[in-house]
Amino acid sequence: xxxxxxxxxxxxxxxxxxxxxxxxxxxxxxxxxxxxxxxxxxxxxxxxxxxxxxxxxxxxxxxxxxxxxxxxxxxxxxxxxxxxxxxxxxxxxxxxxxxxxxxxxxxxxxxxxxxxxxxxxxxxxxxxxxxxxxxxxxxxxxxxxxxxxxxxxxxxxxxxxxxxxxxxxxxxxxxxxxxxxxxxxxxxxxxxxxxxxxxxxxxxxxxxxxxxxxxxxxxxxxxxxxxxxxxxxxxxxxxxxxxxxxxxxxxxxxxxxxxxxxxxxxxxxxxxxxxxxxxxxxxxxxxxxxxxxxxxxxxxxxxxxxxxxxxxxxxx
Numbered sequence: 001x002x003x004x005x006x007x008x009x010x011x012x013x014x015x016x017x018x019x020x021x022x023x024x025x026x027x028x029x030x031x032x033x034x035x036x037x038x039x040x041x042x043x044x045x046x047x048x049x050x051x052x053x054x055x056x057x058x059x060x061x062x063x064x065x066x067x068x069x070x071x072x073x074x075x076x077x078x079x080x081x082x083x084x085x086x087x088x089x090x091x092x093x094x095x096x097x098x099x100x101x102x103x104x105x106x107x108x109x110x111x112x113x114x115x116x117x118x119x120x121x122x123x124x125x126x127x128x129x130x131x132x133x134x135x136x137x138x139x140x141x142x143x144x145x146x147x148x149x150x151x152x153x154x155x156x157x158x159x160x161x162x163x164x165x166x167x168x169x170x171x172x173x174x175x176x177x178x179x180x181x182x183x184x185x186x187x188x189x190x191x192x193x194x195x196x197x198x199x200x201x202x203x204x205x206x207x208x209x210x211x212x213x214x215x216x217x218x219x220x221x222x223x224x225x226x227x228x229x230x231x232x233x234x235x236x237x238x239x240x241x242x243x244x245x246x247x248x249x250x251x252x253x254x255x256x257x258x259x260x261x262x263x264x265x266x267x268x269x270x271x272x273x274x275x276x277x278x279x280x281x282x283x284x285x286x287x288x289x290x291x292x293x294x295x296x297x298x299x300x301x302x303x304x305x306x307x308x309x310x311x312x313x314x315x316x
Contacts, residue, residue, distance in 0.1 A: 034114040050108040054087040054097040162254035170214035177223035181245035195304040224250035227259040238272035278308040
């Protein structure tokens with residue numbers, strides 16, 4: 001086991017496969033010991049049919065958590081071994097129900113003592129162990145159902161990479177990135193409008209000189225995300241959060257969240273009480289981000305954008 005000690009937890013899948021191979025090899029020997037001509041991988045399907053039930057392949061797959069093609073292949077192998085056959089009792093020709101043959105039913109009775117001996121042997125192994133693997137497996141299965149290993153690793157990658165993201169204030173050198181990043185996402189889903197050109201072509205005049213702010217997200221010193229805080233002439237709202245864009249090549253690094261948090265913090269720093277934004281519900285990740293930041297839906301303000309179908313506010 002020196003390899004696994006060296007590689008560590010990253011080899012979890014390989015280690016589980018090795019243990020599975022060891023146990024499966026022993027299972028073959030155990031069936032042989034009890035005089036049963038049986039392949040270990042058949043067991044979940046065989047056990048499901050052992051109570052003289054007739055089931056479809058889909059029903060078996062759902063019950064044991066295997067794929068339908070996998071179950072179908074096992075049924076074919078068990079049919080060739082004379083343990084399973086298509087049911088002759090059903091009148092529904094649309095269903096391919098399968099049942100154990102007489103040989104299969106006899107085998108199910110004969111292996112009962114074998115199953116009891118296996119239970120006792122595993123209980124003995126658990127008693128000798130410092131950790132109860134059976135209970136741990138049940139716990140891990142539950143936890144992985146709640147949040148998959150892929151999601152856990154993906155989240156960790158996002159957290160690690162987000163530490164390398166720097167949020168800085170706008171400089172003239174970022175004007176092209178501010179424009180390009182916004183044009184990219186707007187053109188992907190909608191059409192550029194007059195209000196877009198005003199803000200993107202003249203950010204100093206339209207945003208900064210009127211008391212607004214623009215923040216830029218840098219990853220490896222490259223501008224990959226932007227967001228603006230535009231001063232509003234509205235007695236109810238101090239600023240509009242607008243022109244948030246993240247490069248597709250930088251997505252998955254929490255950049256939208258970091259920009260959103262930074263913009264809200266900047267608004268507080270400037271004495272804002274309420275922030276307003278406009279968006280479109282087709283942009284589901286963006287809408288989810290706004291809700292996560294604490295924005296709530298509002299209605300009734302005039303908008304210069306045809307694409308706007310949702311308005312939101314945040315009390316800061």
